[in-house]
Amino acid sequence: MKDEKYLELLAEKYPTEQAVCREIINLKAILGLPKGTEHFMSDLHGEYEAFCHILNNCSGVIREKVDLLFEETLSDIDREEICTLIYYPVEKLEMMKKESRNNEEWYRVILGELIEIARLLSSKYTRSKVRKAMPDEYAYILDELIHVQKDEDDNQVAYHQNIIDTLLELDSADAFIDCLLYTSDAADEEDSVDLGGRGIHKKKKNKPSSA
Numbered sequence: 430m431k432d433e434k435y436l437e438l439l440a441e442k443y444p445t446e447q448a449v450c451r452e453i454i455n456l457k458a459i460l461g462l463p464k465g466t467e468h469f470m471s472d473l474h475g476e477y478e479a480f481c482h483i484l485n486n487c488s489g490v491i492r493e494k495v496d497l498l499f500e501e502t503l504s505d506i507d508r509e510e511i512c513t514l515i516y517y518p519v520e521k522l523e524m525m526k527k528e529s530r531n532n533e534e535w536y537r538v539i540l541g542e543l544i545e546i547a548r549l550l551s552s553k554y555t556r557s558k559v560r561k562a563m564p565d566e567y568a569y570i571l572d573e574l575i576h577v578q579k580d581e582d583d584n585q586v587a588y589h590q591n592i593i594d595t596l597l598e599l600d601s602a603d604a605f606i607d608c609l610l611y612t613s614d615a616a617d618e619e620d621s622v623d624l625g626g627r628g629i630h631k632k633k634k635n636k637p638s639s640a
Contacts, residue, residue, distance in 0.1 A: 459555060518606060
């Protein structure tokens with residue numbers, strides 16, 4: 430009888446054999462993916478700026494991934510600039526504007542690099558999970574750019590380039606970078622451990638507001 434009740438409950442969510450098979454396939458495939466990253470910090474007693482910097486750079490994981498992708502093609506200074514933009518996007522973009530360095534060519538290059546980073550960091554998750562983490566405003570565009578596939582006629586590459594061109598034409602690159610960096614977050618959760626006995630505090634990621 431108990432089994433029948435469970436089956437009735439399951440039937441509400443998976444009414445057909447195909448639906449059951451689909452979910453089994455999905456869950457078994459997910460088990461083959463690496464575990465999502467958790468970021469642990471301990472002994473947090475003040476030092477707000479240092480704490481924020483640790484959060485922003487994910488204890489060095491961001492720099493590690495940037496080096497993995499670009500160590501052979503970019504100088505140390507260029508890689509440091511990418512990291513700074515990821516850690517402090519508002520401040521870095523403002524500085525680029527003041528120095529008049531935020532020209533179209535810079536945006537094209539940095540967007541390409543950030544998309545590569547997002548593609549690498551999202552590779553351990555299902556496409557569905559990545560899509561759900563994307564801010565609604567640019568979710569469709571982000572999904573297309575992160576999962577673009579090169580084909581023999583470069584149709585996808587041209588499609589990708591048209592998206593970037595239109596972002597720049599509409600002067601939406603800064604807002605898009607903010608959403609892209611959120612999607613590229615290197616940790617699913619942050620955990621703060623106070624060794625004085627007050628326990629573990631978990632911080633879930635929240636989507637940035639559209640305001």
